[in-house]
Amino acid sequence: MNEARKHSHLAVGLAMALTLGLVAIEAQAHGDVTPHPIDTSSLPAVGKEWVEANPYRGNEKAVKVGAEGYLHNCAGCHGLNANSGGVAPDLLLLTKDCLDMTGKDQQAACLKDSDAYFKEITLNGKKNGDGRYVMPAYGGVFTQEAVWAVKAYTDARTVEENKKAK
Template sequence: MKTIRTIISACALLAAASMPLTASAHGDVTPQAIDTKTLPALGKEWRDENPYRGQKEAIKIGTSGYAENCARCHGLQAQSGGIAPDLRLLDRDCVDLKGDAKKQACYKETDKYFLTSIRHGKVRNGAVYMPPFEGILNQEAMWSIKAYLETVRAIK
């Protein structure tokens, strides 16, 4: 019996030693470009609010872009498993606001926060929590991801 355990332990150690020493808990985290040529071009000036809100083609592209670039950390369908913020909650506080002007101002503020986060990433105390996507994703790709996120928003 002791011999069998020794053999199993040796096999496990041998198998572990032959595995690559890379950490890949989230898979390939290299940002992937998103094809946005079917969306209206937004130009070089960065928008303050999502110009694609509710647009079917943008949501379709954003769904794919989210899956390729964001789901590894933020979870499938934006439902985080605790690694990164749950993006379904990103602008849910805006939903219940009274008055259209207040609600629109809230969405605009959230849009700015989202765009700043995705463009420049998140770094705290020198540790990268989220990579910057500016230069990899264009403005159209970023806003299409936001259009997708609005479709999976968690309502209170």
């Protein structure tokens, strides 16, 4: 084999290895939906008894912890930075209208409803008609603190997007 051919074989081999590597990364990004626990040790404990409204609303540390937890658990389907790519519902729509409300009590009630809904789906997931999970259940892995931290993050993202839209 002459030098030139050797090199072109090398180039083809390299290109293939790169492509396979990229395919593997792609598969991982969408395929790994195993729930990962979230380390909430830096946040005030909420306890075993579930509270009805997110105790971390507006807590910046919780937003950071939640962002990390979101990235590892939810982004694959609900989109990076909670910008839905259309695979799964847009989580920013959950509180979009609440956050625009001017009445304080009305807004608090609206957010509380969204908390309950978010918690319900996150803990239990959702199954489609033939019983397969389309949205995984995180109940076995997430603590109450983990659920509220992720919700604090998606709410904070919603506030950001609402501001941008004005």
